[in-house]
Amino acid sequence: MEQLRWNGNVVSPFDEASKVYKTARGYKCKNTGKYFNVRTQTLFDNTKIELQSWFIAIYLVTGHKKGISSLQLGRDLNVTQKTAWFMLQRIRNCFGIDAAETDIDNNNKLGGSGIAVEVDDTIVGGKVKNMTNKKRKSIAENKNERWSNKTTMVGYLERQGRLRLQAVNGYHFIPDLVRANVDAESVLMTDTANTFYKVGKDFAYHGVVDHGKKQYTDGINSTNGIEGVFSLFDRMVIGIYHYVSPKHLQKYANEFSFRYNSRKTSDLVRFNTLLSNCTNRLTYNQLTK
Template identity: 25%
Template sequence: MAKNQVQFQKGISIHQFMKIYGAEVQCQKRLFEMRWPTGYRCPNCSHDKYCQLQSRALFQCNRCHHQASLISGTLFAHSKLSLTVWFLAIYLITQEKNGISALELSRQLGVSYNTAWRVKQKLMQAMKERDDETPLEGYVQIDDAYWGGVKRGIRGRGAKGKRPFVAAVSMNEEGHPIRMCFTAVNGFKKAELTRWAKAHLRPKSLVISDGLACFRGIEDAKSFHYAIVTGGGADCVELPYFKWVNTMISNVKNAIHGTYHAINNKYLPRYLAEFCFKFNRRFDLEKMLEQLIYSSIQTAPMPQRLLRLAEVRW
């Protein structure tokens, strides 16, 4: 039997990573090249002439005298951690298929749990913001899903404490999954699904769903919708129309249970985004490392108060 080329990628070994990003000066050089590929530009006036203040590690514009550091305005801003620690965290998160918990991250990085938790949450936020910029298109399988809730008593949609989320997977012409988008929502109502579709679907996409009434809201977002009434029960997950979306839901839930055991419902959007980000870039593990570094450059600073708010609407 032929090996799955995606699963058997070599990725980046820890030895390769340390050779490229093992020193602070190496990380600084790469971050500068990624942030300003054509040379430094003042973030205030875009002037390209500057001087470096060695004593404070700042760039000063020769025109407006605005001062900026290498990490100012990025996700790394206001952090006391070195870039080597940040880059190692990015490496561990992107190269681990099922995710890495904040506790394990703290052990690997040699930092406190609280510090590792903040690093993890910030990087997952960068993942979420980047994936939200690329809507699904073409043929899309969609389903309603839930996370958390009580372990006994009422199960399914009526259970207390469950966090609803939309699970969607786009397919290519051969029927293979290309991208997925898992998004926490405030409930499965028509207006809520319309807002979701406008943010996460390209117009004229063909969306296949079960008979849940709220999915008709997708039509109001200028996408085509075809409902297949499944009747519920275990047999409905075996239908080929929903094969990949149900597979992805199962895989993500199993990975979250196995890696994190339990997560706070208000942080669910970020954890879902982590799996989507890595799934959507699974064809090139080596490139994924730099993609998350670049995403961190494009993400605004996230102080503690914003991390704790957690909820980010589309």
């Protein structure tokens, strides 16, 4: 872990310019006088769980094609479900290596000159017919509740390239999200939704397929790739997690995107990539507030 984080040159997390001393208590930052170790200001900071258990959890989460439930991880590590869930959420918090943003840097946009990027949206949430009698009765009395557990998710997929998924909040304007995440020189591929017609003119080319007319491909125009991604995401949620709350949906989207983007690499490479990105520490209070 020290090799991945510092590559032989230890850097103080409190002052990068400071000289560092090695002591019996770990490392000491000269400028601040604070002690630290390789776990400081990382996913593993202030944890009572052994690093070996954390490494096993990371290996399992990154290696399983559709993820692993907290109940199963708890059995594998011999810890409680609550502990396993907290570990999983901490790990998911580090998956956002290429997460979508509303004002993403130009150098990190998807696509580019002549590159096709498929964009589509989907609704994540349970069907009314699968809800309890009490919930179905409540929805029948108040139609607005039908959407109370549903969240829109936008997907961006480079053909033969990267994937991004973004859970959309009420204040997000989807055309702005598309402009922020896709390079203007790209070949944009969408369906006929008005949302995408508004933004299509801002790109080098806008290819459209009309699903209402049973059209799924028209020459190079197609959104079959991103729709396949949504199908795989649904399999993950339905088969492994069963339910994902709107509050935590983005973390699950980042987890899925990480595995999709690294699907052609080895388990070891995925493990090391995540371990190199584990600088985000999530506390239990932050997670449950």
